[in-house]
Amino acid sequence: MADSAPLEPLVEQGSAEEKFREFLEIRGEKLTEPRRVLVRHIFDSHKHFDADELVADLRTAGRRVSRATVYRTLRLLVEAGLLRELRLTNRTAYEHDFGYPSHDHMHCTECNRVIEFRNDEIRRLREAISTEHGFRASAHRFVITGVCPACSRARSPRRRLDLI
Amino acid sequence: MADSAPLEPLVEQGSAEEKFREFLEIRGEKLTEPRRVLVRHIFDSHKHFDADELVADLRTAGRRVSRATVYRTLRLLVEAGLLRELRLTNRTAYEHDFGYPSHDHMHCTECNRVIEFRNDEIRRLREAISTEHGFRASAHRFVITGVCPACSRARSPRRRLDLI
């Protein structure tokens, strides 16, 4: 699952590691070495990723963290509000929910790419709809499914050749 | 996963079973008895459901279809454009994509209920955004997460008692 045209990260308000430490402290839990490695690695780049990619990525970088700990820490990071889950396929993908502007996604069915975009009307609409239904919204997910510009270009012209 | 305030079904343009038969015929495949049982049962009501609920439901109704066939047929119905997948939790839920108006969802984090709503601005916004990005949209998913009216009422008053 690759990204395309990622948005600019926001100016940091304290590091993700720091926010994670605070979260853990409140619950009387510990910021251990594996957790530090994970939170640093994850917030070093702004990609979407899944548990498997994260394990592989870490291995490449020479840091070994067990799969179990990766899963446990991902859960914590979601609870801490640092990561958000993205369920587009059978495996759960994650993206930053901290130091990164709120946005929505377009999902290309050809190349499986996820493209981010920002649009303020969505938020407005979400509030209007929630109010109308007496619903107390805390978040939303808007995913547009279709074919991205790159795949459109790569495909349409080929049609001509198919006919020969 | 329960529904609340389902929308009125559209006037039928030929039965789901008929559309399924056409789909299978085109691919040189067969509308067998188990498949007929499934498509009829599924389109008899307008609930969201997952594979497990479907199997249980059928068993209650005295029709036995193996789990494998249920999964295989669900896949076919999605390919046929009769069902849509809804990935909110670890199990895949399904909803009608035929004979039912297009709509979006509110997902209550307290009771796990899924509430449907219709709003035409969303479709308009989806087109505007897609055009702006050169994306060819074929579908979208808009899910508002939060607390439904029933759970709001059930919770807020209880707070007072918690303080005693």
Add this chain to the structure above:
DNA sequence: ATTTTTGCAAACCATTTGCAGCTGG
């Protein structure tokens, strides 16, 4: 008759968990 489908059971695969030993505060 030939091709597709079914049901069963086994396989799969992402994720979770029990546990013995390790570690941070």
Add this chain to the structure above:
DNA sequence: CCAGCTGCAAATGGTTTGCAAAAAT
């Protein structure tokens, strides 16, 4: 020290698949 954490390996749970028997055209 001592609660909380890690890694391992085994368990889980939803979903898929191989295969021989059964059904559809």
